Amino acid sequence: xxxxxxxxLLLSAMxxxxxxxxxxxxxxxxxxxxxxxxxxxxxxxKLDTKFVTIATGGASGPYNIIGTALSEVYAKTFGVNSKTQxxxxxxxxxxxxxxxxxxxxxxxxxxxxxxxxxxNNFEQPIDNIQQIAVLYPNVVxxxxxxxxxxxxxxxxxxxxxxxxxxxxxxxxxxxxxxxGFGITYDDITVDYLGFAEAADGMKAGKIEAAFFSSGLxxxxxxxxxxxxxLQLVTIDQDKLNEIIATKPYFKTFExxxxxxxxxxxxxxxxxxxxxxxxxxxxxxxxxxxxxxxxDNLDGLKTAHQAANDISLESANTGMVAPIHxxxxxxxxxxxxx
Numbered sequence: 001x002x003x004x005x006x007x008x009l010l011l012s013a014m015x016x017x018x019x020x021x022x023x024x025x026x027x028x029x030x031x032x033x034x035x036x037x038x039x040x041x042x043x044x045x046k047l048d049t050k051f052v053t054i055a056t057g058g059a060s061g062p063y064n065i066i067g068t069a070l071s072e073v074y075a076k077t078f079g080v081n082s083k084t085q086x087x088x089x090x091x092x093x094x095x096x097x098x099x100x101x102x103x104x105x106x107x108x109x110x111x112x113x114x115x116x117x118x119x120n121n122f123e124q125p126i127d128n129i130q131q132i133a134v135l136y137p138n139v140v141x142x143x144x145x146x147x148x149x150x151x152x153x154x155x156x157x158x159x160x161x162x163x164x165x166x167x168x169x170x171x172x173x174x175x176x177x178x179x180g181f182g183i184t185y186d187d188i189t190v191d192y193l194g195f196a197e198a199a200d201g202m203k204a205g206k207i208e209a210a211f212f213s214s215g216l217x218x219x220x221x222x223x224x225x226x227x228x229x230l231q232l233v234t235i236d237q238d239k240l241n242e243i244i245a246t247k248p249y250f251k252t253f254e255x256x257x258x259x260x261x262x263x264x265x266x267x268x269x270x271x272x273x274x275x276x277x278x279x280x281x282x283x284x285x286x287x288x289x290x291x292x293x294x295d296n297l298d299g300l301k302t303a304h305q306a307a308n309d310i311s312l313e314s315a316n317t318g319m320v321a322p323i324h325x326x327x328x329x330x331x332x333x334x335x336x337x
Contacts, residue, residue, distance in 0.1 A: 045078060047285045052082040055096050055105040057089035057168075058194050062215035062306045063106045063273075069303035073296040074289065088194075090169030091121045097278055098126050104289070108138055108169030108213070109249040109272045109320045110176065116321055121167055130279045130324035132290050134317060136309035137270035139216050139253055140173060142233035143202070143224070143260075144209040152234045153181050160189040162198035162210035170213035173250075173271055177235070180243035195220040203227055213271070215306020217259055225260045232266040240269055249320060277324055286326020294330075 052074045057063035067084045074082040085102060087093055093105035094115045111121070118125035144150040150159065156178070164170025171192065175185065191198075191207055198210040199220040212218050224230060237252050244250045253270035257263060275293075277286060293300075294315075300307040316323065316331045323331075 047078045047080055047288060048282045049103065049285055050080055052078075052080050052104060052289070053102045054082070054084045055087050055093040055102040056084050057087060057093075057106070058165075058196065059086050060196055060219050061089075062218070062304050063089060065304040066215075066300055066307055067106060069300050069307075070293065070296075073292055073299065077292045077296075078288070088165045088168050090172065091167040094122075094126065094129065094276070097129055097276060100278065103277065103281070104132070105276050106135070107274050107276060108173065109134075109274050109318070110247065111169050111172050112274050112276065112320045113249055114172070121172070128279045129276050129321055130281075130286075130327075131319045131321040132275040132277055132286065132324055132327045133293065133310075133315040134319055135273040135275055135315075136215050136306050137251065137253060138169065138173075138213045138273050139255060140177065140235065140269045140271075141212040141214070141216075141218060141221060141255065142209060142235070142268070143212060143221060144231045144233055145202070146229040146231045148208055148231065150209055150231065150233055152236065153177065154183075155233070156209055157183050157187050159208040160191065160206075162191045162193040162201055162207045164192065164198075164211055164213065165194045166192040168194070169271070170211050173213055173269075174211040176247060177243070177250075177269060180247070181239060199224040209233065215273075215304065215309075216255065217305070221260055230260055230262075232260065232262050232268075234266055235268045237267050243269075272318060274320060276321060279322075279324070281324065281326070283324075283326040283329065286324040287329050288326070290324075290327040290330040 052071065054067045054071050056067035064084060064086055071082040071084050074080055090107040090111035093107050094111060096102045097105045114120045115122045115126045142153065150156065163174040191201065193201055195212055195218060201207040202210055202224055212221055232255060240250065240252055249271050250269050253268050254265040255262065255268055257265050294312050297310060300310065312334060
């Protein structure tokens with residue numbers, strides 16, 4: 001039998017233990033944060049959907065860094081379960097979106113053009129995707145070592161080259177650019193490697209050059225620069241302009257001096273990135289997601305400097321997929337101000 005004088009103390013201790021166990025069994029901090037935001041959101045702040053899964057790219061690339069920052073914006077603003085999914089990037093992303101497995105994707109405009117037209121990696125035209133925004137340029141960064149003797153894209157003939165993950169945006173524009181310069185995959189030895197794997201292959205001397213298509217700077221290239229005498233390969237701009245005549249999603253570009261220790265700017269090519277959603281997303285949700293992107297643009301720029309090239313002024317210029325009606329409503333409102 002309990003001593004009556006000690007019972008209150010014992011009961012208090014038991015109650016504290018029960019409360020402690022209850023606290024330990026609460027949801028993870030991510031779920032708790034989302035629930036807290038959702039409970040405080042007004043009706044105008046809420047979305048029709050409860051999930052915003054964003055397909056990005058490799059874990060170390062700008063797609064994933066910027067996509068993660070954007071998912072945090074959506075979770076905080078709307079109280080939805082928003083997260084990113086690392087993928088093989090553009091082609092896989094468009095397929096995932098079409099299949100309804102994700103809600104939003106980042107993809108290169110050349111891949112999106114192929115999807116809308118039903119060419120190359122897409123057997124038939126895809127008509128259930130719409131564009132929210134034109135983002136920042138993906139810069140084609142072709143790298144080699146200073147000892148390789150490779151100076152320009154024509155010098156890649158006969159070499160062992162990493163062209164990106166198979167079906168990635170990097171691989172798609174690598175193949176297109178090479179063909180534009182009269183080089184097919186039969187003329188080189190192809191390795192399908194992502195950014196990190198390509199950098200490792202360069203360090204080990206297993207490949208002679210590699211394509212990196214991303215925003216500037218690419219973190220894998222920054223790491224590679226520390227252990228290799230890096231050489232950036234130039235792309236002749238006159239020849240590139242001939243390619244642009246039939247592939248208008250390309251644009252001339254220069255990698256600024258000092259990006260990777262390069263003394264001079266390097267002429268290359270760039271392709272604009274697209275932010276896409278499915279066409280079954282409601283007009284209201286499309287409007288709110290677009291507005292939240294631009295209301296929080298400073299945070300995206302802090303996450304990765306490639307986002308510095310995202311601007312409201314150019315976000316609806318050069319779209320390669322039909323514009324989502326909610327995004328159009330937002331841009332029309334901004335233009336009227």
